[in-house]
Amino acid sequence: SYVLTQPPSVSVAPGKTxxxxxxxxxxxxxxxxxxxxxxxxxxxxxxxxxSDRPSGIPERFSGSNSGNTAxxxxxxxxAGDEADYYCQVWDSSSxxxxxxxxxxxxxx
Amino acid sequence: EVQLxxxxxxxxxxxxxxxxxxxxxxxxxxxxxxxxxxxxxxxGLEWVSSISSRTTYIYYGDSxxxxxxxxxxxxxxxxxxxxxxxxxxxxxxxxxARDSEAAAGTGGHFSHWGQGTLVTVSS
Numbered sequence: 380s381y382v383l384t385q386p387p388s389v390s391v392a393p394g395k396t397x398x399x400x401x402x403x404x405x406x407x408x409x410x411x412x413x414x415x416x417x418x419x420x421x422x423x424x425x426x427x428x429x430s431d432r433p434s435g436i437p438e439r440f441s442g443s444n445s446g447n448t449a450x451x452x453x454x455x456x457x458a459g460d461e462a463d464y465y466c467q468v469w470d471s472s473s474x475x476x477x478x479x480x481x482x483x484x485x486x487x
Numbered sequence: 488e489v490q491l492x493x494x495x496x497x498x499x500x501x502x503x504x505x506x507x508x509x510x511x512x513x514x515x516x517x518x519x520x521x522x523x524x525x526x527x528x529x530x531g532l533e534w535v536s537s538i539s540s541r542t543t544y545i546y547y548g549d550s551x552x553x554x555x556x557x558x559x560x561x562x563x564x565x566x567x568x569x570x571x572x573x574x575x576x577x578x579x580x581x582x583x584a585r586d587s588e589a590a591a592g593t594g595g596h597f598s599h600w601g602q603g604t605l606v607t608v609s610s
Contacts (some may be wrong), residue, residue: 380549412596414532421582421603422524422532427596465532469594474546476522476534 381470383479390485391456399482401449401466409468411449413442416463416481425464426451453484461486489513489599491583496604503573503608509566509583509601517541517561520586522597523568525579525606535581536568539591546592550576573608580605 384402391397401411411429414422424433426442429449439454453460466479495507509521523535536557537546545557556569566583580603588595 410594414597416532421600422584422597423600424596424598427587427598433598463531467532467596469592471592471594474592475548476537476546478524478532478534481531 380473380475381468381477383466383468383477385464385466385479385482387480388483388485390487391453392487393456393458395456397453397456397460397484399451399453399464399484401451401479402447403449403468403477404447406447406449406468407445409444409470411442411444412467413451414465414467415460416465418462422465456484456486458486460484489585491585491599491601493581493583493601493604496581496606498607498609499573500610501574501608504569504571505573505606507568507570507581507583507604507606509568511564511566511585514585516559516564516566518589520588520591520595521557521559521566522584522586522591523557523566524582524584524597524600525577526582526603527576527579530579533579537586537591538566540589544591570606573606575608578606578608 413426416422429444430442490512522537554572582603584597585599
């Protein structure tokens, strides 16, 4: 089955740039979606189809996807960005949705 | 405004059954695929099941296949998850999520999520 690998944690100082990776075999050939989950809250879509941003999501959030790695980039990080982030792809070989294990973003 | 409200969670003994519901409002349910995703305490997101807009295509995660059944009633604006032969490892918050597409399994994203309902399987 398809596996998505995320770092368990990423730390960044306020105002700096955070990059959260999502690794998978030839993930660049898949569409990747990203979700933010604040403690005790439901997930919220922050990036879809690799790099599109839903309305209401700040331009500070961006995404890219190539080769074996997709990346969620958060520029000018704020304290409110502290959350868990999950990547997601549809694995057409197994007809399964796959989530990465999640990355906890800590704002120092 | 799109709203998804889950209900039906609770405490159930191992081997028991439970039926979750998801009430949809603010959009035409028959236009979208729908999904169930769960999250065990302190763990990550796990996809459970997906159903296309007209119930043509249904998919299940390996850990629930054969025990859970997803269904929908577009006329009642509702999504369901029948859970049988429950195990301790099924303990989780269960979320319903609206897909961005009518057809399930086309790689669309989960654009809207409910707040979840907690299922606890314990003796």
